[in-house]
Amino acid sequence: xxxxxxxxxxxxxxxxxxxxxxxxxxxxxxxxxxxxxxxxxxxxxxxxxxxxxxxxxxxxxxxxxxxxxxxxxxxxxxxxxxxxxxxxxxxxxxxxxxxxxxxxxxxxxxxxxxxxxxxxxxxxxxxxxxxxxxxxxxxxxxxxxxxxxxxxxxxxxxxxxxxxxxxxxxxxxxxxxxxxxxxxxxxxxxxxxxxxxxxxxxxxxxxxxxxxxxxxxxxxxxxxxxxxxxxxxxxxxxxxxxxxxxxxxxxxxxxxxxxxxxxxxxxxxxxxxxxxxxxxxxxxxxxxxxxxxxxxxxxxxxxxxxxxxxxxxxxxxxxxxxxxxxxxxxxxxxxxxxxxxxxxxxxxxxxxxxxxxxxxxxxxxxxxxxxxxxxxxxxxxxxxxxxxxxxxxxxxxxxxxxxxxxxxxxxxxxxxxxxxxxxxxxxxxxxxxxxxxxxxxxxxxxxxxxxxxxxxxxxxxxxxxxxxxxxxxxxxxxxxxxxx
Amino acid sequence: xxxxxxxxxxxxxxxxxxxxxxxxxxxxxxxxxxxxxxxxxxxxxxxxxxxxxxxxxxxxxxxxxxxxxxxxxxxxxxxxxxxxxxxxxxxxxxxxxxxxxxxxxxxxxxxxxxxxxxxxxxxxxxxxxxxxxxxxxxxxxxxxxxxxxxxxxxxxxxxxxxxxxxxxxxxxxxxxxxxxxxxxxxxxxxxxxxxxxxxxxxxxxxxxxxxxxxxxxxxxxxxxxxxxxxxxxxxxxxxxxxxxxxxxxxxxxxxxxxxxxxxxxxxxxxxxxxxxxxxxxxxxxxxxxxxxxxxxxxxxxxxxxxxxxxxxxxxxxxxxxxxxxxxxxxxxxxxxxxxxxxxxxxxxxxxxxxxxxxxxxxxxxxxxxxxxxxxxxxxxxxxxxxxxxxxxxxxxxxxxxxxxxxxxxxxxxxxxxxxxxxxxxxxxxxxxxxxxxxxxxxxxxxxxxxxxxxxxxxxxxxxxxxxxxxxxxxxxxxxxxxxx
Numbered sequence: 001x002x003x004x005x006x007x008x009x010x011x012x013x014x015x016x017x018x019x020x021x022x023x024x025x026x027x028x029x030x031x032x033x034x035x036x037x038x039x040x041x042x043x044x045x046x047x048x049x050x051x052x053x054x055x056x057x058x059x060x061x062x063x064x065x066x067x068x069x070x071x072x073x074x075x076x077x078x079x080x081x082x083x084x085x086x087x088x089x090x091x092x093x094x095x096x097x098x099x100x101x102x103x104x105x106x107x108x109x110x111x112x113x114x115x116x117x118x119x120x121x122x123x124x125x126x127x128x129x130x131x132x133x134x135x136x137x138x139x140x141x142x143x144x145x146x147x148x149x150x151x152x153x154x155x156x157x158x159x160x161x162x163x164x165x166x167x168x169x170x171x172x173x174x175x176x177x178x179x180x181x182x183x184x185x186x187x188x189x190x191x192x193x194x195x196x197x198x199x200x201x202x203x204x205x206x207x208x209x210x211x212x213x214x215x216x217x218x219x220x221x222x223x224x225x226x227x228x229x230x231x232x233x234x235x236x237x238x239x240x241x242x243x244x245x246x247x248x249x250x251x252x253x254x255x256x257x258x259x260x261x262x263x264x265x266x267x268x269x270x271x272x273x274x275x276x277x278x279x280x281x282x283x284x285x286x287x288x289x290x291x292x293x294x295x296x297x298x299x300x301x302x303x304x305x306x307x308x309x310x311x312x313x314x315x316x317x318x319x320x321x322x323x324x325x326x327x328x329x330x331x332x333x334x335x336x337x338x339x340x341x342x343x344x345x346x347x348x349x350x351x352x353x354x355x356x357x358x359x360x361x362x363x364x365x366x367x368x369x370x371x372x373x374x375x376x377x378x379x380x381x382x383x384x385x386x387x388x389x390x391x392x393x394x395x396x397x398x399x400x401x402x403x404x405x406x407x408x409x410x411x412x413x414x415x416x417x418x419x420x421x422x423x424x425x426x427x428x429x430x431x432x433x434x435x436x437x438x439x440x441x442x443x444x445x446x447x448x449x450x451x452x453x454x455x456x457x458x459x460x461x462x463x464x465x466x467x468x469x470x471x472x473x474x475x476x477x478x479x480x481x482x483x484x
Numbered sequence: 485x486x487x488x489x490x491x492x493x494x495x496x497x498x499x500x501x502x503x504x505x506x507x508x509x510x511x512x513x514x515x516x517x518x519x520x521x522x523x524x525x526x527x528x529x530x531x532x533x534x535x536x537x538x539x540x541x542x543x544x545x546x547x548x549x550x551x552x553x554x555x556x557x558x559x560x561x562x563x564x565x566x567x568x569x570x571x572x573x574x575x576x577x578x579x580x581x582x583x584x585x586x587x588x589x590x591x592x593x594x595x596x597x598x599x600x601x602x603x604x605x606x607x608x609x610x611x612x613x614x615x616x617x618x619x620x621x622x623x624x625x626x627x628x629x630x631x632x633x634x635x636x637x638x639x640x641x642x643x644x645x646x647x648x649x650x651x652x653x654x655x656x657x658x659x660x661x662x663x664x665x666x667x668x669x670x671x672x673x674x675x676x677x678x679x680x681x682x683x684x685x686x687x688x689x690x691x692x693x694x695x696x697x698x699x700x701x702x703x704x705x706x707x708x709x710x711x712x713x714x715x716x717x718x719x720x721x722x723x724x725x726x727x728x729x730x731x732x733x734x735x736x737x738x739x740x741x742x743x744x745x746x747x748x749x750x751x752x753x754x755x756x757x758x759x760x761x762x763x764x765x766x767x768x769x770x771x772x773x774x775x776x777x778x779x780x781x782x783x784x785x786x787x788x789x790x791x792x793x794x795x796x797x798x799x800x801x802x803x804x805x806x807x808x809x810x811x812x813x814x815x816x817x818x819x820x821x822x823x824x825x826x827x828x829x830x831x832x833x834x835x836x837x838x839x840x841x842x843x844x845x846x847x848x849x850x851x852x853x854x855x856x857x858x859x860x861x862x863x864x865x866x867x868x869x870x871x872x873x874x875x876x877x878x879x880x881x882x883x884x885x886x887x888x889x890x891x892x893x894x895x896x897x898x899x900x901x902x903x904x905x906x907x908x909x910x911x912x913x914x915x916x917x918x919x920x921x922x923x924x925x926x927x928x929x930x931x932x933x934x935x936x937x938x939x940x941x942x943x944x945x946x947x948x949x950x951x952x953x954x955x956x957x958x959x960x961x962x963x964x965x966x967x968x
Contacts, residue, residue: 043733043947050955070511149520163891247733249948250529459953463527471534481552481880481965484957 004039004062008078011117014140018172022190026142026158028223033119033144034080039475042081042246043464044267046482051089051456053108058481062467062475065246067265067282078117083282083299085124085194086111087453090133098130107134112455113248114139118147121159121317122299126303129185131171145227146235146300147175148316148333161191161227162219162317164333164355170433177221178210180333180356193221196356200417204409208375208386210358211404215376218358219335226274231336234319238302239283240266256280259435261457266297275310279429279454289320292327294431296454305341313425315355323347326369326426328383330422332357339365347371352390352418374405390415431453486535488523488546488959492562494841495601498624502656508675510626510642517603517747523548523959526730527948528563529749530966535940537592540966546951546959549730551749551766551875551958555594562601566699567766567783569608570595571937573911574617582614591618598623599686600681602631605643605694606783606800609635613653613669628712630719630784631659632800632817644677646703646801648817648839661705662694663819664840677705680840680858684901688893692859692870694842695888699860702842715820716804724770725751739765743919745941750781759794763913763938773804775803776811778915780938789825797909799839809829810853823849831855836902856899858889874899907926914938 001009010033015026044063046056055071066079070086078184080382089097089109096103109126113136121143126135128151143149144157144316145387152165159165160177169185174195183199191197194210219229222321226232245251245265254268262268266282269287279296280286289303292310297303302319309327314320318331322339324346332355339345343361347353348369359365367373367383372393375386385403393400396411407414425433430452492515498508514769528547530540539953550563563659564793573593574580576795580587593610596619596644605627611620612635627633627643636649643649644661653669660677667683675681678694694920729735729749738752744762747751752764753771763780773787776794781787784801787899798804802815806823816839823829829845831837832853843849843861851857851867856877859870869887875958877884880895891898910916914936951961 038919048952048962050957051953084596237959249731249733412948463950463951464948466532466947468532468534469943469945473534478532481963483963 002475003390003473004036004078006118007060007062007076007476008034008036010076011078011140011142013116013159014115015156019158019174021188022174023170024174024190025157026334029158029221030117030119030142030144031223034078034117036475039078039080040469042467043479044068045464048468049456049459049461051088051451052460053091054482054484055108055110056480057138058465058477058480059476060479063375063465063477064467064475067464071108072113074113075112076115077113079121080118081120082118082123082458083122084111084113085122085299086136087456088124089126089136092159096130096133101130101453103133104128105133109134109136110292111136111138113137113338116141116183117145120145121147121149122386123149124316125167125168127151127153128167129153132169144221145232146334147319150316150333161221162334162356164317166355168334177227178219178334178356180354182355193296196354198354198414200409200413204404204407204411204414206374206407206414208405210376218398230265234302234336238267239268242283244455252425259430259455260432261454263457264460264462277431277433277452277454279452279457281453281457294429295424296426296431306339311431312375312428313422313429315425326350328422329353330418331472336360350390355474357386365431372418375403428452486680486959487518488562488956489561491546492545494560495562495599495624495626495869496861497598499626499640499642502624503642503658505656505672506658508642508658508674509707513642513705514601514603514628516708517710518562520959521542522843523562523564524951524953527950527956528552528961529946531941532945532947532966533940533943535935536944538966538968539592539594540964542949542961542964544963545961547949547961548951548959555592557594558597560599563597563605564602565604566602567606567608568595568597569783570607570620572608573610573620576619577816580614580617585614587614587617589617593618593620595620595622597621600625600627602627604629605631605633606785607633608783608800609898611635611637611649611653612616612651613637615653621863625874626826628705629716630801630818634800634817643766645705646715646840648801650817660842661711662699662818664838666839680838682838682898682899684893688891688895688898688901690889690891690898692889708748716822718786722751725753725769728769743914743917743939745938745944747941748944748946761917761936761938761943763936765937765941778910778913780909780913780915782832790823793833795910795915797906797913799909812906813837814902820844821824834874836906841870855904857882859887897963912936914940 012027016425039062042065043430045065046068057073059075061074063077066080067083072086088104094105101477117232138154139157141154147159148164150166152168159175162178163175164180164181171187174190176191179191179195194215196208198206201244219231223228253308256262257276258273259276263282265282266280266284272286273290275293277294281299284297285302287304290307293309295308297314298316301314301319306323308325311328313330315333317334319336324350328350333354335357337359343364351371354374354482374389393411394415399408432450487939496511498724525544526549530552535701541557543559545558546562547572549565550588551567555657556570564807574589578589614930622638624640625638629645631643632648634650637653641654641657646662647659648664650666651854655671658674663679678699682690703713703715739760740746741760743760746764749766750764750768756770757774759777761778764785768781771788774791778795782800785798786803788805790804790807792809795812797814799817801818810833812834815837819841821843827848830850838858852872870922877895878899916934
């Protein structure tokens, strides 16, 4: 057994110890998921630019195919084709607001990954836990295909495929396949597959559960098998297009406006049009689509034969096929929106497609403007059950049950929480960047220009690193530290 | 002025201060040599394998196109397409023999580069200075195209194009274009172009000077111009072939025997045959040639339309064209051996072509076996003047003058010094590796197999690093540390 296998066994043991109360054994789920032979074949990479913080440290870890940006420390861990973006972390001197408390941040925040293993996982944002402002920790945690760990410190957890934990601190939890959790703080929970849970303690609680049989056709996972279903088929079918961009040192650049950025590890197929202030992240896939001003296409998203009018958020892992989206439409994490050439999906402006929504139609479908949409939708009838106008939602102040969805609390708070966040995402991504500087502007006024990722990620240097190719450390990377 | 230009000015100033007694101003020589615009375009790279020491540290430096292996610290320096191979350094616990003194090495040796600038320079081997066993330092030094700094600590020096300093500690010296210096310890010398000087104090002294007019047609350099002449034309003509290997992440491997290694950044053109125990280093160029068992092709060498029978050393920067070399022929640093299709150059077995030899013929020429050869040779007559049989040389015990060459001291010592060293180079490169393990061999007996670079450099991981692409640090690299 080589050092990489020993390390993997050690990680599995640590996760199992944490999850002993739930009687969960991670080993049969993941033993074949991390392809130990391939861990030595793929290079990892990291970005450098003057607009990003830089502090990367790797120790006794395998990093095959993974991408790093910003500030991140990785120790005793295995990362397979995983993206770690420490570019939205808090800085020393920032002030963190929690209810009526203003807490100063005492040092630059870091993402600290220890004793963990990830497969094709996205790690992004910053720790939203006021208890751990300077350290976005992820330890003793295993995460599987296309999971998102977003602003969520984690200790002793297991995440199923296509699951998302968002702005939530979790300890000793199992997050089921395709579940979305945004719940503040959770511990010792075993979340069923297909759960969509958005909670703000004391304010609101939103809960939806996918019909499990139908979910299984999209994504199914159990011990001893690889994840399978339509989601996996969909990404596997497009895998080859990524091969080319990883094989070349320099790829022919696709022209984008000066105010936009296109990551060198994104796939852009003809005929794609990219507007101003657009961010296209690594591992995004665009084909025959139009992205209007201020739209963004985040990691692992796919936008195919579609038109996005502008200021659209396509969150990590979202897929948009044969669809027309009005301005300011938000599509949340890992959502799967599939229109067909003969029956397109149309979504009116300012609608919110909640994270982990599946819209898969065989007749044309139009979602009106200003609608809140969740769950599984295959036709008009499902849409009626699994959506509500944002206006009506704002008026709920007690509870609401629709189909598999249960809501209690303040609809107004729920809607504002979403809207504020969408506004923040657009800002952070540079959607509102204004490049026409007025004369006489002073340094302090530069901020008005609202530079975001779309502008900061331009012309980034991408560096590659590789593991020991042979010997007892085969597949592991040397100790590497990169600072400004 | 950006940080890179400021750094360059600072380096030039430091070199000039050291060379003030020689009234040497490095600035007009080098200001345009380091292409400041290109410093941000090229990536640098380093090798990782279980068979090499690993300790690389880069700080406030530009590294465009440079390659690193082993142990090396670079601070406040500009390295352009330079190779630093810290893979032959001394280890803690080694014992260094100097005359009748045995000095223990107290810690792992490092190559320490500070406040220096190099263009296409090769840095290799270990400090041969008993005063500085653990630190192969190169500080306040500027080195130009295809110079070699080989086992030679340097403080406050300037090296002209195609010059070599070998096993020599130098302080405050200018080394002229195409000069070769192997002289123990030198200081405050301004060495004329085309000087070949091999000295072992108390034992022998060999001195040859190129006729300057003829040398100038091969390589000419003065303040304010780029180096020019046949050497430059020769390498420029073959530049494009290297482009491709730097543009691809993975190149189609050329098959080599299990006991040989071919660097991923070497150019191999058809129809090249590579025997067993052969080492081909990065930036070597092979075309339509045969390398017999145990031959090696070191950095920046070119072997074209030639046949090398086996155990041949082709040292850093040597060029062999349209030639047939018998077994154990040694071709020293930066030598230029040009036969023609209609008049090949033949060199008999065990001949020693001294470093910085130019053989450029327009009629067939045969050098007999066991000959020692130096200087400029264009025909039979030159060969007679600029060579002697090794046997005869061994019998010299006073002095010898032949053409532009002057020798005094013990010919026997001179010849053994060369022969011992050639033997050592072949050993270090793995020419004598024996892969047939006998049964019952114990661990201690592994050494008999004589693994060298040819075996250790197989399947090395090559990692790339890039500089800041924009901003005030444009062209400079972040602080990077890589350890096991």
